Amino acid sequence: MDADGSDDEVPNLVQLELNARITAEQDEEVPKLVASLDETTLSKVPITIVTGYLGAGKTTLLNYILTEQHGKKIAVILNEFGDSIDIEKQLTVSDTNSTEASPIPFVPLANGCICCSVKDIGVAAIENLMEQRGELFDYILLETTGLADPGNIAPMFWLDDGLGSTIFLDGIVTLVDAKNVLKSLDEGYGDEKKQEDEHDHQGPLLTTAHLQISHADVIIINKTDLVSEEELEKVIDRIRSINGLARIETTTKSQVPQLEGLVLDLNAYDEVTDADLRFASKGHSHLDPTITTTTISFPALSPSQVDKFDFFLRTILWEETLPNATPDQAFEIHRLKARIPVTDGCMLLIQGVRNIYDTNEVKAPPSAKGVEAKLVLIGKAVDQPALKESLIATLGA
């Protein structure tokens, strides 16, 4: 885990101050605290990380979801102080269980969802919260603070099955403020600290906005009411050039047309489909000087090249150097997806975030016959020719 991943201890809960008004109607709908978690019947709960720059519309999205009648039991976790106040103000809060005897800082809502606030985030913390609550939820949504780097958060929740966690990472949704995002990308607007850091290194600016866009599986461009159609097109093009893998949606007031595929059921970390990689492979532009998406295509691997390919990945992700080639510029990989056919009829599906990656070997579908291998990289200087040269040289070595 990298330097920032030090959130191993269970964080303190931030007590929501509730001035609860209990109505008879709500009282009936609010589920009571019952059974504790039963390991044997437990299925894993997907967690979606909702990120986005300051004021982009994260809380607006979560409020929208919490008040909609979608028939789903969603636990919303806020990783910030300010928003607990928003939620308290904006939602009719029922607090049947929070007498002195109950330390649980959840706000149960009329549609079966709950909301709570944590100071720090971590798998243990969230599992504890779920256990405390004694109920199963269909989904967990975690709103990070506006300055969070999702590349540090995602690996915490992207766990191997073997670890027996009760939650799994479904994906990362990044809210973008259509009006301010270009400024944020160009100037690190409101982001002075990052900017100072960047001045120490040379090269184009890497802002929080870049990090939040490059790690996203879904990007919701919000506040479209504040920009013209031309401006919106520019925003979409810039974002697409940074992240060619993410699904992009535009909204006003964070009102997503549906939850499935945009906020829930993203499955962004459990498979790599052809469709996932198709868009990224349509050539790349250089609208953003800092972060870009690039696709490296190469022939299917022979079984003896599989280990060599893995060595290539380990070297670029863990050593941050190129085997058998010299990089022209320092590179930095934020996100990686690959579909690699092997000539023995297997297919390698590879997922990566920062320096962590996971390879799944599946039987290649018939449609994969004669298809090239594709490695998609999102990051800094990932489009330099030396990367492909290194790969080809390593496979041939």
Ligand SMILES: Nc1nc2c(ncn2[C@@H]2O[C@H](COP(=O)(O)OP(=O)(O)OP(=O)(O)O)[C@@H](O)[C@H]2O)c(=O)[nH]1
């Ligand atoms: N004009 C306009 N305003 C919006 C839209 N969506 C949200 N807002 C407003 O923008 C402000 C910030 O929205 P939030 O949802 O609090 O943003 P956030 O990302 O949670 O902000 P932080 O938690 O402070 O980082 C609020 O006043 C919202 O009402 C939109 O589509 N158009």
Ligand SMILES: [Zn+2]
């Ligand atoms: Zn917020």
